[in-house]
Amino acid sequence: MLIQEFDLPSDPRLLPRKGREELGKSARSARPLEDHAALGPGARDPIDTLERQALSRVPGLVGLRYARMAASPFAFYRGAAAIMADDLRELPDSGVQTQLCGDAHLSNVGFYASPERALVVDLNDFDETAPGPFEWDVKRMAASFEIAARARGFDDRERIAIVERVGRAYAAAMDTAARTPTLELFTARLDIDAVMADIGSELPEKVSERAEEAVTKTYRRDSRQAAEKLAVRDDDGVLRFRSDPPLLTPLRDLAERGGLSYEAAQARLFGVLEQYRASLAPERRRLLERYRMVDAAMKVVGVGSVGTRAWVVLLQGDAKRDVLVLQAKEAQRSVVEPPDRPSEYEHQGQRVVHGQRVMQTLSDILLGWTSGEGLDGITRDVYLRQFRDWKGSAEPERMEPSTMRLYAQYCGIVLARAHARGGDPATISGYLGGGKTFARALVGFATAYADRTEADHAALLAAIASGRLEAATL
Known part of the structure; x- marks a missing residue:
């Protein structure tokens, strides 16, 4: 019997799992795991990066962004994705x-409603999603735990255990993903009920009760609650957004400032919604056809996003209580993408939606993208989703060391599963090996980067004090 010999395929995706694991091991030889503890010299001015970002943002909101970032080193870190991306590129x-x-x-892992109306745990912010080296995400996650643990006053031993838990959980979950059937990998999800059952016995009674209360509260975070909080009914019984500038500025106020009639402003926004519908699956478009737009407002959200154009759009169904609130958010180029090369995406809203759909097991049924002409006449890329759909997140400022260790474990698992869907788990697992060495390296990196973040936060405070930057006061 003649056995034909074949050369190895040029496309690594065509290799069997063992072959792809060997590719990961070869990459480890070129870039040893211990090297990930290192941090470059950091000879840069973080304020320069913030000022460059401010050029494309709403001028009146930039000061609010600085004020929110000035609150603490962790708040600064939340808004400093661009600064860290520059550091990682070095x-x-x-x-x-x-x-x-x-x-x-850690604050970008949270809860949201699946299409089947189950509360799931996953990554929930993709404004900066793009292809890149897997360890960039892991390092940013690990450093966030180090900074949060410092804010809680945890000692060195406690912080090391927390950061190591991120790395070890990530490596173990990636090893599992490499051996999981593909269909199962792409459909596996973390339900909050399963998580609570798993960790309930490990949490102190008071912490467990607090977690249960937080989950119960999350179930109430929906469009109806958002409308009750953000809107009131006018004399005709129509819901309209409240005016609370700069945090919430209704379309009618913005139109007046821009010299547009309210009707003309509505027409522009309606055009955006019509184009957005085209990016949805036919059955989702049919759902939206049951609603009519009644109002919109610009709403400040987050820390790092402050200053980008973010809208909430209020839609009404036939029943008085049948309301839907969408968020339309400006999508700028990802800070992860190399600044000296063209973006891989012609449309930045499409980039966000694509990344979210790849990395999440289950995504918002109304997630879509389009471009739209703003009230200033400039066309920008945007993506849209439900504003509140059982969305919630953990509260690290209230965590004890044991609780934060458990949370670090789940964040490592969630991130690994997302990366396994977005890349090749066998190659990543082959690179990491058992994970122990990588986890130790993460501790060194996270410690060094937390020191740098504290210095960057101090530089922001100094820039505000000197008048170089102006922070808003509310």
């Missing part, structure tokens, strides 16, 4: 690519 990387979240920190 380091040699593993060469092992995946779809990155781009802003993977």
Whole structure:
């Protein structure tokens, strides 16, 4: 019997799992795991990066962004994804690519409703998603735990255990993903009920009760609650957004400032919604056809996003209580993408939606993208989703060391599963090995980067004090 010999395929995706694991091991030889503890010299001015970002943002909101970032080193870190991306670019990387979240920190792992109306745990912010070296996300996640643990006053031993838990959980989950059937990998999800059952016995009674209360509260965070909080009914019984500038500025106020009639402003926004519908699956478009737009407002959200154009759009169904609130958010180029090369995406809203759909097991049924002409006449890329759909997140400022260790474990698992869907788990797992060495390296990196973040936060405070930057006061 003649046995034909074949050369190895040029496309690594065509290799069997063992072959792809060997590719990861080869990458480890070129970039040893111990090297990930290193941090470059950091000879840069973080304020320069913030000022460059301010050029494309709403001028009247930039000061609010600075004020929010000035609150603490962790708040600064939340808004400093661009600064960290620049720092990571200065380091040699593993060469092992995946779809990155781009802003993977502990507050960007949270709860939301699946299409089947189950409360799931996953990454929930993809403004900066783009392809890149897998360890960039892991390092950003690890450093966020170090900074949060410092804010809680945890000692060195406690912080080391927390950061190591991120790395070990990530490596173990990636090893599992590499051996999981593909269909199962792409459909596996973390339900909050399963998580609570798993960790309930490990949490102190008071902490467990607090977690249960937080979950119960999350179930109430929906469009109806958002409308009750953000809107009132006018004399005709129509819901209209409240006016609370700069945090919430209704379309009618913005139109007046821009010299547009309210009708003309509505027409522009309606055009955006019509184009957005085209990006949805036919059955989702049919759902939206049951609603009519009644109002919109510009709403400040987050920390790092402050100053980008973010809208909430209020839609009404036939029943008085049948309301839907969408968020339309400006999508700028990802800070992860190399600034000296063209973006891989012609449309930045499409980039966000694509990354989210790849990395999440289950995404918002109304997630879509389009371009729209703003009230200033400039066309920008945007993406849209439900504003509140059982969305919630953990509260690290209230965590004890044992609780934060458990949370670090789940964040490592969530991030690994997302990376396994966005890249090749066998190659990443081959690179990481058992994970112990990588976890130790993460501790060194997270410690060094937390020191740098504290220095950057101090530089922001100094820039505000000197008048170089102006922070808003509310």
